[in-house]
Amino acid sequence: MILMRGYSDKGRRWHQEIDLDLAVTLVREQAAVVVNRRTIRRLYSNKDFRRYILTRDRYTCHFCGLYGDTIDHLLPRAKGGHTTPMNCVCACNLCNQAKADQYVDEFMGN
Incomplete structure (x- = not known):
């Protein structure tokens, strides 16, 4: 087991x-850093992570290109995805709700 540490909002x-x-x-997908061989540190609080993704993606929906203010997991959490910068994108509420727990290919094919 590894100890993960972080800060709340x-x-x-x-x-x-x-x-x-x-x-x-988490380390490979840039959500945490190694402190020592038994400990990692989460890089973002939930609030900071949300702000980081929305700013990184310029509040632009990954799927339709319109204004977005929600976070969507490319590989849904329900299917094994994690909340990491590499797996999360900005999405508008409509696309986020429509995609739900679908894979990106399934959603974009509809």
């Missing part, structure tokens, strides 16, 4: 144990 420190595979994924 209110600045409180938290920690939880996660398995090695998840720790590797």
